[in-house]
């Protein structure tokens with residue numbers, strides 16, 4: 001029998017390896033490596049950890065990583081100037097501006113300044129619109145990674161009852177779009193949803209993306225459902241001790257009922273980075289006018 005625990009870390013490692021092979025093929029044809037630029041403003045420790053992990057994964061996959069670390073007091077104009085410079089740089093296929101930005105910066109206008117064909121996060125309105133209307137764009141990394149894990153376990157998702165808890169632009173909404181594209185019957189639940197436990201109990205697929213530690217309880221899960229936990233909540237421990245990471249789902253409780261469930265850490269998080277590399281590879285092919293073979297990735 002397959003294990004209940006969905007090993008996102010191992011799945012992502014295999015995916016990154018295949019991406020690495022494709023990146024080498026790209027480099028042989030194009031005479032350059034795919035390039036990803038990551039912009040980090042300020043000193044948020046968690047953001048620094050993510051950016052370091054992204055850099056390492058990018059280089060390991062045979063891609064060029066351009067890191068731009070800017071001080072917390074960077075002005076809106078200076079950040080927009082950097083984005084424009086990256087838009088014009090032919091070696092840069094993908095641009096990621098790490099969120100959240102410091103309070104004095106306007107995230108929406110920074111995202112709007114990224115060229116849509118380099119927006120490997122899939123956050124630009126043009127890419128959100130393409131996802132909603134069926135065009136060729138970039139899909140946000142976390143939801144796409146969740147779809148890959150779901151299809152790996154369930155195969156065809158058509159006709160499945162899916163409940164997405166959370167309606168953010170970066171996870172909940174694109175997650176719902178992707179599930180709809182897979183012909184699932186999709187409910188988006190949120191803080192105003194009436195009787196959330198009852199709504200979740202109907203679901204064959206539960207995607208939790210609310211950012212509240214262990215909010216989804218084990219007895220909300222229908223027997224046999226597949227549970228995808230997008231939450232990464234830091235529970236601080238004592239002085240000098242590392243924070244503990246927990247998801248939005250009570251793992252121990254949910255595992256009893258679920259047929260499959262992602263852990264935190266080691267579930268969705270590593271998939272996000274692997275899909276970022278995938279999107280960068282796609283961007284590189286499109287920008288060079290080379291065909292990208294979807295099969296096998």
Ligand SMILES: Nc1nc(=O)c2c([nH]1)NC[C@@H]1CN(c3ccc(C(=O)N[C@@H](CCC(=O)O)C(=O)O)cc3)C=[N+]21
Nearest residue numbers: 050096097098099100121265266267268269270272273
């Ligand atoms: N423009 C932008 N794009 C993003 O994709 C983006 C962002 N901003 N801001 C922050 C969030 C968060 N995010 C994660 C990526 C990997 C892990 C990951 O690999 N997590 C490990 C644990 C890492 C740890 O120990 O902290 C795991 O879940 O196993 C987590 C979170 C990307 N984000």
